[in-house]
Amino acid sequence: MIATDIDINENNLVDMKPSLELMRLFPVFAQFRDEIRVLLETYAKEVDKDPRSLPDKELGTKELLTAFERYMYMKGKEDNDVELFEYQKELAREGCEGESVVIMAPTNSGKTYVGSRIMQVHLRRQKAQALLAKVIFVVENEALAFQQGKLFAKKLPAYRTKVFTGSVQRDKQQYLWDFLASRDIFVVTAQVLVNALKTGQIQSLTQFSLIVFDECHHSNQQHRYNEILWKYIEMKLQPGTDVAGLPQKRMMFSECFDDEPENPKLVKMGQILQDVLVADNTSRGIISVKTRELAKALVSWINETDNLKILHASEFVGQNVATSKGSMTKCKQKDALEYFKGGRHKVIIATSVAEEGLDIRKCNLVIRYEHVTNEIVRRQSIGRVRTDFSRYLVISEEGSWILDKEEENHRCEELMNPIVPHLQAFIDDRVNLWENELLTIQTEMKEERDREKERRRLNMVNQVQFQCLNCSAFICRSDDIKCIMGVHHIITDPDADERLRLERDAPYFVEPEGLEYGGQVYCANVSCQLKLGVICTFFKYKYIDFPLISLKAFRVVNPDGTGKSYKVWKNVPCKIADFTFDDLRDV
Template identity: 30%
Template sequence: MKTFFFPETLSQIQNRDFGTQRYEQWIMTFQKKCSVLRLQDKDKESRICRALFLYTSHLRILNDALIINEHARTKDALEYLKGFFNNVRTAGFDEIEQGLTRRFEERLQELESISVDPSNENPKLKDLCFILQEEYHLNPETRTILFVKTRGLVDALKKWIEENSKLTFLKPEILTGRGKTTKDRGMTLPAQKCVLDAFRAHGEKKILIATSVADEGIDIAQCNLVILYEYVGNVIRMIQTRGRGRARGSKCFLVTSNADVIEKEKINLYKEKMMNDSILSLQEWDEKAFKKKIHQIQIHEKFIRDSQGKAEPKLDKKNKKLLCRKCKAFACHTADIRVIEESHYTVVGDAFKECFVTKLHPKPKSVGIFEKKAKVFCARQNCSHDWGIHVKYKTFEIPIIKIESFVVEDIATGEQRLYAKWRDFHFEKLPFDPAEMSK
């Protein structure tokens, strides 16, 4: 009997147009549901889950390219795709990936032609160029933060500024978050600090292109121009991003072609006015009455917290399997996992060594207690899913795995679950013991 799977039943997200962040959310939800798909035939389950993982991963990259094309240059979107398919060829590259790569290559010449056609120039980039030229003409000492929504756009706009003869004097720098996915590794905290220190100290870096990491908690006193490029959030984010412009006489521009974005910004402005009016109203209160009201609210909220309580997570002592999230190959049992300094997870025993392969780390270096040596990947043929890193810890060479790369399966029931962080997985966590390794 045939089994049919309908994508619409695996996600509640509707109105998912291509080239939007909403579509990316749909892809990610769909991919998670596919990863825990269970079939009686385990070989078939592995094949289907792996195929769906590949298809959704490619969809996500194609969606990123559409976003870049919409807000930057077609050339940048095409370079983004080329980089992705070059990486695909060096890892796994099974029949599905070969077919998807072939389809891209068949259209590559047409895409190259489109990318160099002057008639396809993005009008929003013309507007952005005009704003920057005008502001730096009025004040050559202007310092700018340009906010965008995605890391892909950060890279694309940096390249556009560097290749635009009218704007090269800006010498752009980038600032992004740490990254939560394999696709987007982002910047480390030391790298972020280095960029911010350079932007504050040196006048030659006149523009900082940033994602949401810079819209709160970062003080740049010299900044006097904030540009929101297709970038809008809630009223708090709006106030925070505009607040990045600390210098006297600072300005804020919103650049968008989306009517919904404009409407959302208008609503945020209205909410900001309501907030300011409320603050003025509160300042007219009698101080004694104000403190009494606050005390009443605090007592009420404490009562609610106490009545709800916070149940301690129940520790699951049952042994479970970790399966590769991409191909469902067996990796290890939870009984073989050990914890180093309460936050890093390794696997003991020789059996696990047969389940992974290593490749030299592209950026080997010492980080905290570890010396990064290599990357760890699934050993199953044509999978090569990223499982973590191989490090030197004291005198030991050990793998450090990340839970987001695995599906956790209950041995007794077959139930499968995904975890984004180790702290969310409440299993019996045994500490790493050097004596155990010595045996």
């Protein structure tokens, strides 16, 4: 038996066959043996065992080395308070007190610094009480993951941070669940966490003590954030659940044209670029567009126009498809941002990857070219223009739906601004009432969700089932499928997401009616992973993703248990209803 009060000496180390690296560091190892003993005792507490009764296999060289490495990591890593402005301290106050909060503040007001301070206070408190101290920070995309991970490593050096994205797991074979014991802060893309929960590699959200959602306004409908939050609510409302043991939550908030001067939109944008950027060498501008094809075309147009080429325009697009299809590598994204900040590129043309959260500070012109979304993104875009005499503009054809949507977003923003302080005051004045109402709402939502599941289960008797052709896993019923534009078939049942694995990607095709296609849909069965289709996104009215399925990937099963696969939808033994844009407004 090896206990924590062993005499750590060179003979013991030899007997345990330590690594060459550990032997090389032996003089330092021996020097800090008392500190290492404390770390080993902490380890024993974590596994809930008497330090004196740990068997060799649990407290051998690996654990000694792990404890030593952690000590050496902490040595010289001072846990200094994250410095905040007074308004940021106010934003962080309730979160630091352990409350579940939504932090709403203007773009570029330093919400990530606020989150860093909350995480720091949480980790200190949990470790001081010998409680679980693991923070998971959930973001939308890979670029944000690396950006926020770099910031946490700088601001919170005393805590070990690790970034996990799809490419990290795929290229480096490093997985979230393998690092749970050796890291304090996990910065992950939402899809990584969703997949880990689906496959059971992460058994429960209770493996983390704090969850922080970046850009939490995404938590609606079928978004990945919503999938995670439903897991949380279901745990919270489960009978017998110790709510105090649940993790705390923090919420952070294609076109064709030519070079001819007759194109009025390009003429107008050229005048704006000339007046704002060319005339001032310190100015910077961002042009936001919908597709990478348009971004590439505008870069060529600017760099080939005599009076604008001095701007050295550059594109900034996603990295989720092959570079041959127009994506950028991580290195190229980093270079583009650095060159923009340094002035080598005075204007960048960006797709949505640059619209949320990316740290682009030196900017006094934002143009949304034939591209608007909602009032939240509008607020973020306006927040990017940080200098005096800055300008935010939308360029589109007169009378287009884009201008109508922008006006609607403006009205929504004007309504939102006075409501927020009133809502905050209401919550502060009626804390108990608010908490009770919130619990009631969550309970009612769960009950309705359970009732809907039961209704669907009972209706399955008379419905045709769609099963994975490879593993026969149930995916959906026939009335969960709708036909769009008379051609494509999508699954509208939100519960089907539990049986599917979605890998989102940049769109490869955009419909003028407000649809775009991109990403992959797979069977969620870990031993199967058959590709079942692609992702269809409705973006004109609301950003909602639906699985668009390939019929040949399914086995269609009749109520009597017989079934077969089909190649064309007209031969399927059931009627598939149409899905209209009027239906979409009701979603």
